[in-house]
Amino acid sequence: MEEIKAENYVNKRSNMFQKRIDERDAVAIRFGNNLKMLRIVNNETFENLARLFKLDKCTMSLCEHGLVMPPLSTIERLARYYDVSVDTLMHCDSKKLGKMIKRRRMIN
Numbered sequence: 064m065e066e067i068k069a070e071n072y073v074n075k076r077s078n079m080f081q082k083r084i085d086e087r088d089a090v091a092i093r094f095g096n097n098l099k100m101l102r103i104v105n106n107e108t109f110e111n112l113a114r115l116f117k118l119d120k121c122t123m124s125l126c127e128h129g130l131v132m133p134p135l136s137t138i139e140r141l142a143r144y145y146d147v148s149v150d151t152l153m154h155c156d157s158k159k160l161g162k163m164i165k166r167r168r169m170i171n
Contacts, residue, residue, distance in 0.1 A: 092129030094138070096157045099127045101145045104164055116140060
């Protein structure tokens with residue numbers, strides 16, 4: 064009986080851990096998609112952006128593909144550079160971000 068309780072506890076912990084990983088992965092993927100969209104919309108080359116933010120091309124590629132998150136300080140600098148909030152950069156749906164960019168261009 065004790066073994067079953069322990070096994071259930073381990074399974075619950077494992078599921079909670081997996082859920083946190085899935086949420087973190089979703090944020091990383093959304094961040095990567097938004098970063099790539101902002102870079103392309105602003106006619107930035109991949110290499111220039113990597114150089115500007117002192118990231119090597121491999122790291123920049125991993126960021127845009129949602130496999131790696133840069134340090135928070137870099138995320139904050141990217142948000143300032145593209146004039147969006149950190150929250151928008153990390154959590155906004157790409158379609159919503161695209162509409163926001165279009166509205167901004169119409170105003171300017």
